[in-house]
Amino acid sequence: MTTVADAIAALEAAYPPELAESWDAVGLVCGDPGEELNRVLVCVDPVAETVDEAIETGAQLIVAHHPLLLRGVHGVPADTPKGGLVHRMVRGGVALFCAHTNADSADPGVSDALAAAIGVTGLTPLAPTPDGRTGIGRVGTLPEAEPFAVFVERVARALPATEGGVRAAGEANRPIRTVAVSGGAGDSYLSTAAALGVDAYVTADLRHHTAGEHLAVPGAPALVDVAHWASEWPWCEQAAGVLRAALGGTVVIDVSTRRTDPWTCQAAGAPTTRRTTR
Template sequence: MSDFTVADLRRACEELWPVGTAESWDRVGLVSGAGDAPLRRVLLAVDAVEATVAEALEWGADALFTHHPLLLRGIHTLAEDTAKGALLAQLIRGGCALYAAHTNADQPEGGVSAVIAERLGLHGAEALVPGDGPRPGEVFGIGRIGSLAEPESLRAFAERIAAILPVTVGGVRVAGDPGRRVSRVALLGGAGDSLLDHPAVRGADVYLCSDLRHHPAQESLELSAAAGGPALIDVAHWASESLWLDGAAQLLGERLPGVEFRVSRLRTDPWTFSVGASDGLSG
């Protein structure tokens, strides 16, 4: 039995992922719930959606900890005939608080991009965009860039990515010569086409991220053909941001002994099937 409360969860999260390090547009921290409510079970998930809310309530969780903020964009009603209103009503009625750590969890060691870099075995990984407020000796900032222990083909690298990520309908999409040797890797967990023009990305052999749009990707590849630049690897947004949750649960458990932390294994990637997919189409 735990003597901790939701306020203790909030404090532990603030120690690990300070709200002040989130991007200015972000909406992180405690979304709903009473600070003095008892805390015995916490479910961690990428998204607060019907499935993860139901899982949290069925398990008897006192809090649902998510990466994506439910209220990131402004809303003007919590009416239960709206999707977000219905979810919040279920959580409140079920006595389950909601907490989000988003861009403040992207930047530190053990965060979203750092975990991907670690799983891929990158050496000398640094932040793509260094952030403010790192702890002494900590690599801190958006994304990571580092080198593989040995160069390998783009196809082999993409296959390793597929092996470490949970399976999704979209899989791992690659733009580049499968036989190209890659060594220098830039990556960003989540949406990443805003950094396609970043000098560090342009200087890498391959750039891994999610949600690459048609025109920015096309323009990047055209520039690479003319002046050199990275191959592109696009993976499911949910998949790229799911890997860090196990580490987050462990860190929270160390600070709140006696509280049970569980990572949801539900796939909240929105895509459910595909047709007509093919490997190596051209023309």
């Protein structure tokens, strides 16, 4: 009999808990490790949509990237959004396991999956840990240089569509060969990418002033800003592969395709151009 504990052992071997940041909350959130396991759902976000999907498909375990209870809590009453999810999972016999910054830093991890999706190879950590093998982000190369505008389209085709789409900042004809990526919010690594001299940096949640100050430096990497959820979704198939390899086909492993990016619509608005104010 395959159990929840068997899946946890495989996931913690691939994404060691000790790689997690000190502020993070990873591991088993709810559920019984001794329960029999027949089906798993892998997703980015443990939210109502993915809990619904797990219950509908009969999964006994949700493997999520984002933690459900990242900040300290004093209770999980059922009339609160997160407490309600915990109660639904417990009542439905669904365990929840989260691999967050430990999956970000693992080798391979979240950024390896993002890099592979957009065709970047020869990967090394963007911000390595002392072992030089693990760490946040990845740096690699494209098979051959291509104009930035073409590269941006490459990224957009590789990732699931979201309302926010893909934003880019850089000269359309700039040749792009070396690329840094960081799944999730990666603006704290802008200076790291710049110091490595890469041609472009792909990440999520870039802020106005931070991006503007970065681009004001001559030669700074061009920027591609994607939706947070979309940047981490390729990891789901990687984690599913870890479980398929470890559990020997005894468990059905599903990857959720439900879009849990929080942005649901976008107004077209008027066309914009750069203006010089006097």
